[in-house]
Amino acid sequence: MELLFIERISTEQLEDLHRISVHTFRSNYGHLNTPENLQQHINQHLSKERLKTELEHPEMRFFFAWVxxxxxxxxxxxxxxxxxEDYGEDQLEIERIYVLEEYQGNGYGGALIQHAEQQAKTLGKSNIWLGVWEKNPRAIAFYEHIGFRKIGTHTFQVGQDPQTDWVMRLSL
Incomplete structure (x- = not known):
């Protein structure tokens, strides 16, 4: 793996965050959803306005991985x-973790997970949780390999399509 640098994203990097957010969501899920549902999800959850609000939220943190x-x-x-979802104060949620297609398989996803673990420990959290689509066996296998275990399910809405995510937890 080449030298990886992880930095917290600031509001000045909103354009780059928006671009990578839309690109990675489309490339990962575009072929599995209708164009209408995909666009509705992007408009609701990945708009510049929404991302800016989230960047300014004191309990939401975005990080870029640079190589x-x-x-x-x-x-x-x-x-x-x-x-x-409210899993308690001792939890850190990984809401999103995406690596561009051309960089997948190089250990960068694992590095982002390790970074999340460090953040959780720094913040005094005892668990990390995430949701992963039940129809994404590659991601599920990746998370299981590093110690996440299924603790339940929840609905992840993509436009008008309610999809089932596995909720997985890693104890620190």
Missing amino acids: DGKVVGYSKLNTGQGQT
Whole structure:
């Protein structure tokens, strides 16, 4: 793996965050959803306005992963009231973790998970949780391999399509 640098994203980097958010969501899920549902999700959850609000939220943190001066992926970590579901104050949620297709398989996703673990420990959290689509066996296998275990399910709405995510937790 080449030298990876992870930095917190600021509001000045909103354009780059918006671009990578839309690109990675489309590339990962575009072929599995109708264009209408995909666009509705992007408009509701990945708009510049929404991302700016989330960047300014004290319990939501975004991080870019950089390699050789290029952004290769990003993560979004939530605590407290920033979590998409209330799993308690001792939890850190990984709401998003995406690596651009051309950089997948190089260990960058694992590095972002390790970074999330460090953030959780720094913040005094005892668990990390995330939701992963039940129809994404590659991601499920990745999370299981590093120690996440299924603790339940929740609905992840993509436009008009309610999809089932596995809720997985890693104890620190």
